[in-house]
Amino acid sequence: MKASVLAPSLVFVFGLGLGLGRSASAFPTGEQFDGDALTSDGGGGIAFDGAPRWSAHTCATCHTDAPGQIGIELQADHAELFTDGWKAGTAYHLRVVLQNEHEGLGAAGLGDQCGGALDPYKPCDYNGYAIELDDDSGKPVGKLAPVVGTACAGSGTVPSDVDTYVLKDGTAAMHNGAHMAQTKWDLCWTAPAAGVGTITAYIATVDGNGGDGTASFPNDTVGDDVAAGAVPLAESGATVLTPQTGGCAAAGDAGLGLALVILALAALARGRRRRLVIALALATAGGCVHVHPRERETLARRNMKFSPDTTEDELDLHMQEAREGSEGGYGTAGGGCGCN
Amino acid sequence: MQLTRALAIGLALLPVAAHADSSFESKVQVYADSDHTQVVSPTVQAQADVTPETNVSLGYVADVVSSASVDVVSQASKITIHDTRQQVSAGLAHIFGSLTAHGGYSLSHENDYLSNTFSVGIAKELFEKNSTLALGYALSLNAVGRAEDRNFSRSLTVNSVNASWTQVVTRRLIGQVTYELTNASGYQASPYRFVPVRASVDAAPSEWVAESDPDARWRHAVVLGANQAVGADSAVQGDYRLYHDTWGITSHTLGARYFTRLSPRLELRLRERFYTQGAASFYQAVYTTTQRYMAYDRELSPLWSETIGAKLSYQFTPHFEGELKVDLFYYGYSDFAPLQSRTGTNTGLGITLTY
Secondary structure, three states: OOOHHHEEEOOOOOOOOOOOOOOEEEEOHHHHHOOOOOOOOOOOOOOEEEEHHHHOEHHOOOEEEEOOOEEEEEEEOOHHHHHOOOOOOOEEEEEEEEOOOOOOOOHHHOOOOOEOOOOOEEEEOOEEEEEEEOOOOOOOOOEEEEOOOEEEOOOHHHHHHHHEEEOOOOOOEEOOOOOOOEEEEEEEEEOOOOOOOOOOOOOOEEOOOOOOOOOOOEEEEEEEEEEEEEEEOOOOOOOOOOOOOOOOOOOOEEEEEHHHHHHEEEEEEEEHHHHHHHHHHHHHHHOOOOOOOOOOOOOOOOOOOOOOOHHHHHHHHHHHHOOOOOOOOOOOOOOOOOOO | OOHHHHHHHHHHHHOOOOOOOOOOEEEEEEEEEEEEEEEEEEEEEEEEEEEOOOOEEEEEEEEEEEOOOOHHHHHOOOOEEEEEEEEEEEEEEEEEEEEEEEEEEEEEEOOEEEEEEEEEEOOOOOOOOOOOEEEEEEEEEEEEEEEEEEEEEEEEEEEEEEEEEEEEEEEEEEEEEEEEEEEEEEEOOOOOOOEEOOOOOOOOEEEEOOOOOOOOEEEEEEEEEEEEOOOOOEEEEEEEEEEEEEEOOEEEEEEEEEEOOOOOOEEEEEEEEEEEEEEOOOOOOOOOOOOOOOHHOOOOOOOEEEEEEEEEEEEEEOOOOEEEEEEEEEEEEEOOOOOOEEEEEEEEEEEEOOO
């Protein structure tokens, strides 16, 4: 399947670092996720994709101090997956895209021609991902499979150059290390039977920096970048999906429209009526809109801040206020998205 | 040349929030317009988290001015003036759970103006951090002088309160409404500007009298803003300000900014700003007789302006960023005889280190 027929989805997220040391090793192959943590330096069957069953642990659990500059995009061959929702039994061709790769770019041009097989050693641009799709109770649903050619892999042996691995219990998929410098991974997901309701895709990616540049640590957990996020997918024909919880009319895309209507009414109303409308606007905004902290990755971006460059703003304000009769109103910044 | 007041107030109202990292910025902006005014403004700003909850900041900015504006030419001394303003500032912010408190001080000095500004504020997160209420207060004490005239001494006190409500609307949309009330009490005219009394715009002045503005001015400003994420990593920001003061000026300001990534390391920002205002109630293009309040100030006349600009930010490393910006602006004056318009540029270079 060509990438052009995949419909772009709606997620762009950044990860946060937690703390382990340099000696920790990443999981360059998917099988290592299944490996025992003590005997084979494996993940013990944990996908680290941010799903609730893993206590929201992501790749950032080990890949520490990530600068959070990469993003994720989820694409699907059926665009209606993100608009109308998933349909029971449908096989979706999904693509996880790592955006804004910036680590290990020096090795990206080498492709697979890197690593210990070369003399002298050349580091690899080793990236990875993990994904699972859970119902509201946090249980993985549907069936995951690698893509072979343009079809979902069956029960047979998957060719070694297919860069997706599915956990032995079938609950999550991730890279299998077949290729270096990968920023796109394809997989199949067959939706479950009807009646499951909203399903959330939990995704995490790692932008590897090539380890410490030596064969000793070809893919350590230091200096990499990480992103993680969640994409809710409504069930087709069920209640319209709202990314926020709380059951408010102000949530989702309706929020902007409602807010604009309220502000327009406030601008038109006079006296007591205006104060009432403004009070209603604040009550509506504050009491009804709930965006959870884990859903604020986009809001945490610098370009979503009201004053992303305060130093420049101060200089510009000075220039404007010295040349115009008005001043005030721009010096105050509220707390933004409340992500800190 | 008095430059202090506006910037001192502006800085006082910009709260210093505790950040997740520390940073050092060095920038320089160069302003040049067709009215023969050039201003070079170097600045350095540094902030650091001294504890996970406490952030301290220090700043320095200077304005090096060279001007032969009509403001200057219209007064007695028809020369190009050179002046320098310097300002130092310090801020402290501390996080108490969901409450952030901050305070700041700035000292601004030039040869005929001294300003001390104190500011405090709080920001409280509400509704599971979906909303933020911020309140602030600033006091600016200004001593106004006149170059080569030690007998001229005036004062200006500015009190300002502001409140803002920031609201997470969706995962990709934030809104904000801000109100600011400012009271300025004291000398607010220019000690260098003199107003011609004449029969018509073209007539020779019968006399020149010192500019006189009312001592009291209440300013009201309401700003509505929204930030909307677009696509994978772009964003659109828009804001509108309605302003009114007791001198009779009403203004409207529309601003828009678009951010997008041209590559993983290169970000482009496009901006647009439109501004229009009416005249102060006592402003006249021609004063045929002396009056209590008289101004020869284009900033109190009807005017409009348009600014467009672009800025490129390049991330050399995750901790080192450089930027280049260019703004082009136009000001039109419909009722100010000495000047009908001016155009100009505002260019800037800067680096930011974060760690």
